[in-house]
Amino acid sequence: DQQVKQNSPSLSVQEGRISILNCDYTNSMFDYFLWYKKYPAEGPTFLISISSIKDKNEDGRFTVFLNKSAKHLSLHIVPSQPGDSAVYFCAASARGEAGGTSYGKLTFGQGTILTVHP
């Protein structure tokens, strides 16, 4: 049962354009979402997060949008740079579910490989 899904295994974008990475979730208890970036042979690096009380969070070139009714979030990178080429993981947590089965855990999506061409 995959509770967090990233349906696009890969995305290719030209430098300077917008990259949009998508993520869907099924567990309605998830109330906190994160995006991580991972280079080969390195651990995931935190990028940006959003709580379910918001629908948008922005940090520099990175913006995350949350649509709770659709159980969908997206990461926008503008403008995209070649150094952004990496695997991007969406992750979710049920922070409000103290003692529940998802408490204390991060559930990751399958990842999307982003390639930004010069």
Add this chain to the structure above:
Amino acid sequence: DTEVTQTPKHLVMGMTNKKSLKCEQHMGHRAMYWYKQKAKKPPELMFVYSYEKLSINESVPSRFSPECPNSSLLNLHLHALQPEDSALYLCASSQELFGTAYTDTQYFGPGTRLTVL
């Protein structure tokens, strides 16, 4: 300093060997995590320690044995592993157990690439 360190970087072991993976953080975090990541797959949670006590065990086989000797250190003891256990083992830490207030992310180490022959 937001660094989580892991040693060794690479490990090759036979199925009868006993080895240990080490993870260290000096950020004062009270929760530490072990994940396993296979190629082209997301990280899968194995164990969670909170205040040096095992908080979550995701039904991991007993050939993996975690240990938290102190608040900065997390070990994963390996014994009688199978070739399918070959993977990248990631350690992470967070201020408190993920789910509590003021804990906004987990910080990951670079991982140990384990190969079981």
